[in-house]
Amino acid sequence: MRNFKTLTVWQKSHTLTLLIYKVSKAFPKKELYGLTSQIRRSAISLLSNISEGCGRLSDKELSHYLVIANGSANELEYQLLLAKDLECIPFPIYESIDNQLIVIKNILNAFIRKLNSK
Numbered sequence: 001m002r003n004f005k006t007l008t009v010w011q012k013s014h015t016l017t018l019l020i021y022k023v024s025k026a027f028p029k030k031e032l033y034g035l036t037s038q039i040r041r042s043a044i045s046l047l048s049n050i051s052e053g054c055g056r057l058s059d060k061e062l063s064h065y066l067v068i069a070n071g072s073a074n075e076l077e078y079q080l081l082l083a084k085d086l087e088c089i090p091f092p093i094y095e096s097i098d099n100q101l102i103v104i105k106n107i108l109n110a111f112i113r114k115l116n117s118k
Helices: 008-024 035-054 059-085 091-116
Strands: none
Touching: 008 035, 008 059, 008 091, 035 059, 059 091
């Protein structure tokens, strides 16, 4: 078992989630139960799966949850693109968030490969 709070990927994901909550406050009210909710849930799912995986006993189980977290990251990536295209997020903010998400996905994928190579 690992302490998820010490993982760089979790820390970066947590920072990103806080930013997503801040940015999504400015989304149109009509999107509160639509895109706003979906984006927030995807960000939380990313973090939650990393956290849950760290509570598992084996590297195989941790890897499984990291793969799910990666799926949530991909879902979030699309939802952010949609928010940008719908003009809910200005391009410079979208670009910054997307770059952070790419870093997170790269770290996740490297972590998964490392666990699976054991």
